[in-house]
Amino acid sequence: MRVGLTGGIGSGKSTVAAFLEQCGAAVVDADAISRAATATGGSAIAPISAAFGTHMIDARGALDRVKMRAKVFQDIEARKLLESIIHPLVGAAIEAATQEARAGGARCVVLDIPLLVESAHWRKRLDKVLVVDCSTETQIRRVVQRNALQAREVQAVIDSQAPRLTRLAAADCVISNEDLSLLQLEAVTRQMGAHFGL
Template sequence: MFLVGLTGGIASGKSSVAQVFQQLGCAVIDMDVIARYVVQPGYPAHRRIVEAFGPGVLLENGEINRKVLGDLIFKQADLRRLLNTITHPEIRKEMMKETFRYFLQGYRYVILDVPLLFETKNLLKYMKHTVVVYCDRDTQLKRLMKRNSLTREDAEARISAQLPLEDKVHMARHVLDNSGEWSATRGQVVLLHTELERSLEYLPLRLGVVTGLLGVAGLLYWLTRYFLLSH
């Protein structure tokens, strides 16, 4: 099995592409979903966030107020780094658990939907393939304004706050161009899925695990035979 990092930009269509992969029967892990999961009340990250930022970041039901916390870390880089040190280890642990579960189910590859894949670079070393969902800036701007009911100025500010899609295109192994009709984009996803499914890059890990299991089985057989013969 191998990992495929999926990323894009705001209103580029990444979530829609991830849904197509799921419809095709692929294993998809959404890092945003995991990030929300690990900060639920009762989990270690939740307790540490409250200790670090105070009870003012909580809603009445005890859950993290994502808007309040987001405003805090957006304005102060040191607080953003502090939050990352709390959440990132928990996110990675949950990601590994999910990935292992899919490995046991026999998937050849797993899609990791990571919005900030190239910005943080923390997960890049684990990715065999990287995929960027791209659309030209004008299309991105129009879609964001319509989707979020934003003024042109506000939409441009949100897009400018991210790493430009053009830069991500140069860093990615695969590019899915979502500037035009959705049917064309979906066709690109289907072709990429076919390419990844045909790849033999899943074999090294699978063979390594099988070899290890055979080794353990052989050792247990030898120990059992030794025990029976000696008694």
Template sequence: MRVNNPVIGLTGGIGSGKSAACARFAELGAAIVDTDDIAHQLTAPGGAAISALRAAFGDAIIDPRGALDRPAMRALAFADGDARARLEAILHPLIRAESARRCAAASAPYIILAVPLLIESGDYRARCTRICVVDCPEALQIERVRRRNALDEAQIRAIIAAQASRAQRLAAADDIIDNSGSLADLHRQVDALHLRYLAAAAPGSTSS
């Protein structure tokens, strides 16, 4: 499916503040296509990925509601590289297809395509007009995730180690949101980028 409006690939490490940035872009009128949201829908009770996940990993990774037991799956995936590869082989094609469908259906001036592993995936990068990275120091990532999730520091560091490094993300960025300060600071930066993206979406624009 062809997407006519600019697609801004938004990424950042765990705990960097991608969700807060997406929320502000949405308030300003951008279309948000969030691959995390898609993954949660695919793995909810009755989700399109549940039967394949059950067949691949058994009932131990399905919770009593019939959804993916995310802590159990996370523990298995980080302990077993083969399990992680099988998980990705099930989920990633479904996520890519649904995100492409949503981008093509969006009617906003520009689209924010939020992908935690965008830098690691050539497929997503090829779809994006620009790449915007939400950045903060690793110590702040860990602090935020510990407050938000029931994960210890070793688990958080394992997740960070499995993602692209901070330096790799920054090197790939066209735009950077520094989220080491307050929510107001983040909003100020998003507001400025919103105006830039609107200008790029204007008919006859040659911005890149």
């Protein structure tokens, strides 16, 4: 079974992914794959340099995330161009990791994809979509505490992601992580994992 896992920043998605992995799922982390593609020697570096200029690549040969973030937040066309470079590379790497997990005998592959709802092509490749959900206020509180960011900075990230109701509308299953302790979240995740054959 291929399960797409998503949730807004601060929802607890990464914690749920870790619990599902403990249950025996093979977890494929799209963010980690994307970071590798834009790190030194990554597959996206040459095309990004060609499209945006060498000033977007830092001294180590990796994507200058600060410069690129500033550019794509202000320029929607630049964001689309960046996505057109990165998404196919990440998609191919996710597919390869999924096939490797299947070949290794995994009963369930969890694809941890932050922008799952924003990217139309994922739905047809998944058996289930699991959304980890909480209120916007809870998201902001958690991320401010965790990352020492300002509330307005967290709100800007939330505003750049799919709206909460859009994510919920795309969900086959939802874990509500509003007031759960870590132990309660683990128990709920294990119950969910049982539905995925774990």
